[in-house]
Amino acid sequence: MxxxxxxxxxxxxxxxxxxxxxxxxxxxxxxxxxxxxxxxxxxxxxxxxxxxxxxxxxxxxxxxxxxxxxxKIVGTSILKQMEANPISYKKYAEKLAHLHFEIHKNHANGVKEQKRYFKERISYADDLTDDKKERLYKLIDNMPDGDCLCHSDFHPDNILSNENGDYIIDWADCCNGNACADVARTLLTLKIAELPENVSFITKIIITFIRNRFSNIYTKEYLKLSGKTIKQIAEWEVAVAAYRLCAAKKTEKSTILKTINRYLEEVRT
Structure with missing residues (x-):
C-alpha cells in the first residue's frame, strides 16, 4: 500500500x-x-x-x-465551523459543553488514572526543579478524586461533525479521574493555545476577539449541565498547567510557568 x-x-x-x-x-x-x-x-x-x-x-x-x-471520519471540526460562521460562536461553545459532559458520563476500563498520569507528565518537565515537582505532586495528591472518563485534550479542533453526528478524536491522553480537572484543562487550552497555521489571518483576529466569550459560555453551559461550581473547576488550574508544561509550545510556557510559580510562591509564604 x-x-x-x-x-x-x-x-x-x-x-x-x-x-x-x-x-x-x-x-x-x-x-x-x-x-x-x-x-x-x-x-x-x-x-x-x-x-x-x-x-x-x-x-x-x-x-x-x-x-x-x-x-476515517470525514467531517468539519468545530474550529472550522466557527471559522466559516464566527457569529454563531455561542452555539458552538454550548455544543462543546454538551459533548464534554457526555464524555464525563462514561468510565473506561484500562486507561490511566488521572492523578498518577498528571504526576508522570510533570516528572518530564525540564522547566521545573525537583523541589517544585515534589510540591506539585503533593498538590495533586490532595485534589478531589474522581472516576469518570476524561479526554485530557478536549477542544474545538478535536471534534469532527458530519451528517451522522459529532465525533470526538485524539484519545491518546485520556484517563479516568475528576471531570473538573478535564474542564480546567479545556479552559487552559482555550486561553493559551495557538491557532493552527492553516487558519486565515482574519479568522485568527475574530477568534482571538471572541476567545474569552466562548470560554465563558462553554463554562456556564457545562456548570448548568453538571451541577459543578466554578470554584471546583478553578482549584485544578495549577495542576492542569503543570500537566500541560512538558508538551507546551514555547509561546505557551511563559503563561503556564507564571501560573505555577505564583501558586508555589503563595504556598511558601
Missing amino acids: IKGELIGSGATADVFDWTEGTIIKIFNDYEPDIAIEQEINNTKALQNCSFKYPKFIQRLEYEGKRAIIYE
Missing part, C-alpha cells in the same frame, strides 16, 4: 489517507513504544462509551515506521 494525501501533522505523528474509509497515523521515531501502546489501549477501551469516535483498526509497520490504522 502507498499512503495517500497528508491529512494532519502533529508533534508525535503524521496522518495520511489510507484505504477507503481509513487513515494511517505514522509515528515519529522518537515516540516511545509504550505511548503508542497506550493510545491503542485507550481507543479500544472506548468501545462501550456513549459518544462517537474513530475506531481502531490495526497496528502495523509502514516503511520501517510504527503506525496505526483508524476509521
